[in-house]
Amino acid sequence: AQRVTQPEKLLSVFxxxxxxxxxxxxxxxxxxxxxxxxYSRQRxxxxxxxxxRESIKGFTADLNKGETSFHLKKPFAQEEDSAxxxxxxxxxxxxxxxxxxxxxxxxVIP
Amino acid sequence: DSGVTQTPKHLITATGQRVTLRCSxxxxxxxxxxxxxxxxxxxxxxxxxxxxxERAKGNILERFSxxxxxxxxxxxxxxxxxxxxxxxxxCASSVGRQVGANVLTFGAGSRLxxx
Numbered sequence: 001a002q003r004v005t006q007p008e009k010l011l012s013v014f015x016x017x018x019x020x021x022x023x024x025x026x027x028x029x030x031x032x033x034x035x036x037x038x039y040s041r042q043r044x045x046x047x048x049x050x051x052x053r054e055s056i057k058g059f060t061a062d063l064n065k066g067e068t069s070f071h072l073k074k075p076f077a078q079e080e081d082s083a084x085x086x087x088x089x090x091x092x093x094x095x096x097x098x099x100x101x102x103x104x105x106x107x108v109i110p
Numbered sequence: 111d112s113g114v115t116q117t118p119k120h121l122i123t124a125t126g127q128r129v130t131l132r133c134s135x136x137x138x139x140x141x142x143x144x145x146x147x148x149x150x151x152x153x154x155x156x157x158x159x160x161x162x163x164e165r166a167k168g169n170i171l172e173r174f175s176x177x178x179x180x181x182x183x184x185x186x187x188x189x190x191x192x193x194x195x196x197x198x199x200x201c202a203s204s205v206g207r208q209v210g211a212n213v214l215t216f217g218a219g220s221r222l223x224x225x
Contacts, residue, residue, distance in 0.1 A: 006152075034213070044153075044200065044216040086153060088214075097166040098143065098214060102152030 002027040004089050006101035013077050014109050021072040021104050023061075023087030032090040033063055033070040036100070039083045047072075047085070057081070077108045113137060116201050116217035124225055128189040131220045135182055135203030141165070142184040143204070143214060144176055148197040159184055191224045198222075 003026045013019055025031060035047040048056045050063040050070060061072045070087060087101040113136030123129055135142050144156040155168035159178035170176075173191075178184040188195060198221050202214040 036214070036216075043218055044202075046213050049213065097155065097158060097168070099155055099168075100145070100153035 002031070002089055002091055002097070002099050004087050004099050004101035006085075006087055006104050008104050009102065010105045010107065012107040012109060015079055016076050019072075019074040019077045019081065019106065019108075021085050021087075021106065023070045023072065023101060025068050025070065025087075025089050027068075027089060027091065030092055032092060033061070034088040034090065034098075035059070035061055035070075035072050036086040036088055037083050038086070044086070077106075079108050079110055082106055082108045113139075114201060114203050114215050114217035116199075116220050118220055119218065120221045120223075122223045122225060123191060125191055125193060127191050127224075128187065129191065129222065131186040131188070131199050131201075131222075133184045133186070133201030133203075133217060135184070135201075136215050139203035139205055139215070140182065141204045142178055142182070143202040144170075144184070144186050145200040145202065146197045147200060147219070153200070156186070188222070191222075193224050196222055196224045 005024045007022055033050040036044050037047040038044045059074045061070050063070050084103050084105050086103045088098055090098045115134040117132045140161045143158045146154045156170040157176050158166040162178050173189050176186045198219045200219045201217045204214050
């Protein structure tokens with residue numbers, strides 16, 4: 001069965017510091033990976049997905065199949081980045097299922 | 111507005127009772143997902159429906175059941191409620207099963223409090 005691990009429940013960084021939110025996964029097939037974000041009093045929403053290879057709000061994430069990781073990075077944290085971040089894996093082939101990690105709360109200190 | 115509508119927003123009930131949570135997916139989306147979010151366990155996948163049929167099952171208790179109706183709305187039924195069932199229940203929808211077409215759009219959630 002697939003599994004998504006986010007080892008940090010809380011990550012505190014100073015404004016302007018680099019950010020790295022860790023995500024590791026286990027899945028026997030070829031996964032589709034996502035990062036979702038939930039800002040205070042807002043709905044959970046997609047931030048980015050690995051197949052798009054995009055940078056959203058300065059965040060990037062690279063799928064490393066060798067290390068089974070999909071870490072989310074941003075070179076300079078902003079206060080508005082404070083939110084809950086969830087890594088998600090979608091299985092491929094057959095009936096797909098989306099599994100989320102436990103989430104990491106990012107707190108950017110002014 | 112994301113297009114996924116969940117009702118009720120808040121619900122307070124007693125142990126042993128039964129409640130029904132309702133979800134209307136975004137227009138055009140065929141898949142509906144239910145998740146439970148609690149403080150210590152993050153987002154737990156419960157169940158997924160695609161065009162009226164159950165597609166995947168996660169950590170859903172036997173006391174819980176769900177269905178997706180012909181108009182694609184879905185209901186999550188929670189019975190014999192326990193204190194531990196207090197949580198935020200999210201519904202999400204997506205277009206379908208194709209690779210790249212499964213970005214989830216979430217509703218605002220239904221907060222259930224069991225006293």
